Amino acid sequence: MSDYPLLNLFWTMLEFFLWILWFFLLFKVxxxxxxxxxxxxxxxxxxLVLVILLPLLGVLLYVIFRGRSMAxxxxxxxxxxxxxxxxxxxETAGPGSGASHADELKKLADLKASGALSEEEFQKAKEKILA
Structure with a gap:
């Protein structure tokens, strides 16, 4: 037979869980x-003084008064x-990571040919790619 009944083990585990939960809440605050x-x-x-000197009351008051802004x-x-x-x-997967300069120039030429870009816009974009 054991000197430590199962119910006492349950209460010990519950106290341990609540103790860990308490420290988590204290650090969160x-x-x-x-x-x-x-x-x-x-x-x-x-x-901070309230939370350190009166931990239970301090943390509960903090959560009551500042809980919404905390969230x-x-x-x-x-x-x-x-x-x-x-x-x-x-930035990592932006232009240049998967497409070569030739692909980008081809796209620009297609846009210019379709009339979506003017000659001036085409030249500026081309200089930017080649730079």
Missing amino acids: ISDLFRDHTIGGWAKAGW ERDQAQAKQAEERFQQYVR
Whole structure:
């Protein structure tokens, strides 16, 4: 027989899970606090002191009062990351990576022949490709 019943094991696992969850929330609040550019240094220091000295109350108050703006900052950061990734993809896979200069000049000549480009536009585009 065991001296540690199954129910005690369940409670221990639950306490461990809640402890890890608590630290995750604490780090999320502190990182959001430093990421927020709308509040000044004294306000950040005040929130940080509150979160450190009274962790449970400080974190709960932060989530209550600043939870919505916290989500907005997360969404803005995700949007910025997506835009940076898309820009990187455009720069990396842009013209010149798959098409040669001859292909681009052929496309320009076709556009000029169809009347979509004037002689001046054609020359400028050609110089840009050859440069």
